[in-house]
Amino acid sequence: MSGNRTFTMLKPDAIENGHMGKIIDMIIQAGFSIKAMKYTRLSEDQAKAFYEVHSERPFYGELVEYMTSGPIVAAILEKDNAVADFRALIGATDPAEAAEGTIRKYYAESKGRNAVHGSDSDENAAIEGKFHFADSEVF
Numbered sequence: 001m002s003g004n005r006t007f008t009m010l011k012p013d014a015i016e017n018g019h020m021g022k023i024i025d026m027i028i029q030a031g032f033s034i035k036a037m038k039y040t041r042l043s044e045d046q047a048k049a050f051y052e053v054h055s056e057r058p059f060y061g062e063l064v065e066y067m068t069s070g071p072i073v074a075a076i077l078e079k080d081n082a083v084a085d086f087r088a089l090i091g092a093t094d095p096a097e098a099a100e101g102t103i104r105k106y107y108a109e110s111k112g113r114n115a116v117h118g119s120d121s122d123e124n125a126a127i128e129g130k131f132h133f134a135d136s137e138v139f
């Protein structure tokens with residue numbers, strides 16, 4: 001059975017461009033409830049660790065620099081089938097390929113600066129949630 005929680009970050013471009021409120025509203029209107037949320041900024045070590053899986057990719061340095069360039073919103077979200085439904089809501093990594101009505105279609109600048117993160121599995125959702133939140137911060 002698929003799990004009911006996922007993890008998201010509104011990335012620095014989304015905050016910088018003033019899209020924070022609209023994106024959070026889209027998430028709530030799509031039926032997700034917020035279990036944890038924080039406005040924060042990743043350190044270089046945190047960004048490197050979070051994206052460790054991409055450390056061999058050519059864009060890793062650029063990704064770490066971008067993700068530490070300004071504040072983010074991190075959140076744990078709850079809904080039936082959360083991981084897959086949230087990936088559908090955010091759309092493809094590259095906004096040029098993202099479906100109409102998705103968050104990345106509306107708000108992403110480019111494949112790199114793409115407004116929002118969504119976990120890709122239940123296992124990673126749990127790992128990523130714990131990376132950002134203590135148990136006492138999850139409601």
Ligand code: IDP
Nearest residue numbers: 054059062063092093111112113114117118120
């Ligand atoms: P995802 O966020 O849709 O799961 P991943 O392939 O896991 O996409 O890549 C993680 C993040 O790395 C992307 O969201 C994006 O910010 C960045 N990224 C992925 N591919 C590229 C690229 O080709 N150039 C620059 N940045 C990229």
Ligand code: MG
Nearest residue numbers: 117118119120
């Ligand atoms: Mg991914």
